[in-house]
Amino acid sequence: MPKPITLLVEGESDRAAVVALAPRFGVDLDAEQITVTVIGGAGNFGRAIAEAAVQGHRVGGLYDEKEERFVAGALNRQEGEDLTRQGFFACRPDLELELVRAIGAAEMTPLLEASGELKTFRNFQDQPSYRDSEPIDQLRRYIAANGARKAKFATLMGEAVAFESVPEPLEGLLNWIWSA
Template identity: 40%
Template sequence: MADMRAFREAVDDWASGGAGETARELAAHLGVRTAVLLEGPSDHAAVEALAERRGRDLAAEGVCVLPMGGAMSVARYTGLLGPPGLALRLTGLSDERERPFYDRALDRAGAPRQGFFVCVADLEDELIRALGTPRIEDVLRAEGDFRSWQTFVRQPAQRDRPREQQLRRFLGTTKGRKIRYGRLLVEALDPDQVPAPLDDLLASL
C-alpha cells in the first residue's frame, strides 16, 4: 500500500529531474493537502516527534513532512508542490539567514509567506536554548554519549567556545547523531518549553 514515504521519495525524484507523474498520482491517492518544507532530516525528526507527542498523525491528516536537503533547494520544491505544480498548501521552517531564499522562492511560486516560521539560527539551536545544557547533558547520559561529550569539550578547538556552540558541533560530529537527537531533544522538552517556531508550525497544520 502506498504511504507518505513513497510520496516523499517520488517528490525527491521529481526534484532531481525525474518525471512528476508518480508524485501527482500519490498525492491524489493519499489525499495530500499540505507540504511541510524543512531543510534536513533532523528537522523532520523533530517535527514528527512533536506531532506524535501531541497525538497527531500528520500523514493521516494529509500532511507530508519533506526534508529538502538544504535551503538552496527551496525554489525547486515550492515550484513543484506549490501553485505551479501540485497546488498544495506550503508551510515549514526557515533559518533567519536563509529567509531571503524562502521569500524569493515563495513569491516566484505564487505561494503565501505566512506559513513559514523562522528560527533564529536553526531548529537545533532553538532546541538547545529551550532545554539548556544541564538538561541536554542528562539526555546525553541516558543515551550513553556523555563520555564522548566530555572528551569533545576538552579538545583545544572547543575549550573557549560557548556551551551552546559546543553542543551544536558535537551533535553533528557522528553520522546519524543529529537526526537521532532531533527526536530526543523534542521528547525531553516540557510542554511549555517548545520553541515558538516549532510550536507555531504544528499549530498551523
C-alpha cells in the same frame, strides 16, 4: 475535505524534530495527509514549493535564518518580511540551537548519557577549540558535527523538550497546520 499539507524542511534532523513533536501537538501526520519533506538544502525551496503547490497542497516549512533569502524569493517576498503568514518559520540561528536552548545545557546531560554519548561529548568539550565556549554552544556544535547525530538528537530533544518550552518556529509550524 481539507487540502493535503507538505511541510518542507532543509534536512533530516529538521524532519526528525517535526515528526517527534507532531503527536504532542495533536497532529497525526498520516491521518491529516501531512508529509514532511526533506529538500536537501535551502536552495531547493523554490522548486519544492512549486512542486507541492502544483499538487494542490498547502505548503509550509522550517528554515535556518541565514537561508531566509531562498524562502523569501520562492514566496515572492522580500528578505526580512514576516513569512509566518505563508507558513514558513525561521530557526534562529538554526534548529539545533533552538532545541538546545529550549531544553537547557544541564537538562541535556541525561539525554547524552541515555544515548551513550556523554563521554564522547566530554572529550569534545575538552578540545582546545571548544574548551572556552559556553556549554550551549558546545552542545550545538557537538550535535551538528555529524548528520546522523543531528537527526538522532533532533528526535530525542523533540520528545524531551517541555511542552511550554517548544521553540517558537516548531510551535508556529505545528500550530499553522490548524490555521486553515
